[in-house]
Amino acid sequence: MNIGFIGLGVMGRPMAEHLIAAGHTLALHRVKDPSRHLVEQGGKSLGSARAVAEASDVIILMLPDTPDVETVLFGPDGVAEGLSRGKLVIDMSSISPVATKDFAGRIEALGCDYLDAPVSGGDVGAKNAALTIMVGGKRAVFDKALPLLQLMGKNITLVGDNGDGQTAKVANQIIVGLNIAAVAEALLFASKAGADPAKVREALMGGFAASRVLEVHGERMVKRTFDPGFRIRLHRKDLSLAVDAAKALNIALPNAAATQQLMNAAIARGDGDRDHSALIQTLEALAGDPG
Known part of the structure; x- marks a missing residue:
């Protein structure tokens, strides 16, 4: 699949590595020196979140806080500007459940799907693809995303609707x-x-x-x-x-x-x-x- 990944920190880097190792094509944004090896492994560094969304069928976010997710999704040259109908946004950040419900509604209004899928397990779990992943969203969308989530985690649970994962x-x-x-x-x-x-x-x-x-x-x-x-x-x-x-x-x-x-x-x-x-x-x- 063509996957976008935004948020290449301590957790995001190994998560992205597992996706590349499984043969997926990754479009990346905010590539810095610690994540340069992802490009060497086949990832493509793009200049904006919008470009990542345009190049991808599934866009994964792994960002520090609620304002970061909102900016990447809805700011200038954000993910929302690059979406077309049928695409999927998976936010694996740990953010506000209330804001998550709002973000999901705005993405779904564009004809796209949304899952909140925050993780637990720390850097060790991320490196070992053994994260616990708590998911909020529709069952059909969860089933579609599950093969990707299984590349990054082991204990994966659909908790309920959007916001319930958070x-x-x-x-x-x-x-x-x-x-x-x-x-x-x-x-x-x-x-x-x-x-x-x-x-x-x-x-x-x-x-x-x-x-x-x-x-x-x-x-x-x-x-x-x-x-x-x-x-x-x-x-x-x-x-x-x-x-x-x-x-x-x-x-x-x-x-x-x-x-x-x-x-x-x-x-x-x-x-x-x-x-x-x-x-x-x-x-x-x-x-x-x-x-």
């Missing part, structure tokens, strides 16, 4: 964020109590506290490897979506709000572009540790 992703980010904060608190406690955090983590991996966050991010905390990964700044954005939605729904999400505030402090310390496992450094600072 709602599932916000729920995912609540769980992951709170789990990261819990692991960070536990390892900080172990260290301050005089135990070896690495050994404590090893022991906990054999019990009920075991989790992927303890396994992957706990190791990063122990080894002090905080290169992203998934940036604290982006995870804070996702928790902000949760907290804002909670206000609109008149529900309390006290732990999500507290973790969002902890991420605010991490960003204030200059850690916004570090992996979200670096949240432990903010807790260490609150405990009086230097750095």
Whole structure:
């Protein structure tokens, strides 16, 4: 297929690689030095999102935030200007569920289809084509897109209508964020109590506290490897979506709000572009540790 891919960051690059490796022709926009190898592998670098849409049957977005998606879709020389009837837009970014429903309606008004398909699994999942993909949209459109999604992920679920995939992703980010904060608190406690955090983590991996966050991010905390990964700044954005939605729904999400505030402090310390496992450094600072 002729596929457009816009958003070649830490996650987008390996996702695009899997599509090229499967034999698809990729039109790319915003190719920078870290993604130059995609052109060497056969991708075509084009000068605008509109050009990508004109050259493609399916256009995939993997962008940081809601305003980025809106600009790429509907801004000057955006995707919408290059669409013709029957094309499919798949937004794999993590953005506002409310905005997603609006974007889907505007794309469908052009005679095209739209899926929101945010992912979980981080850079490791993207590299291993093992992402969890949460999809919102029509069943027939999902069935059409499934072979492409299966090249990038393993656990792929049609959650419901447009926007429901994004709602599932916000729920995912609540769980992951709170789990990261819990692991960070536990390892900080172990260290301050005089135990070896690495050994404590090893022991906990054999019990009920075991989790992927303890396994992957706990190791990063122990080894002090905080290169992203998934940036604290982006995870804070996702928790902000949760907290804002909670206000609109008149529900309390006290732990999500507290973790969002902890991420605010991490960003204030200059850690916004570090992996979200670096949240432990903010807790260490609150405990009086230097750095």
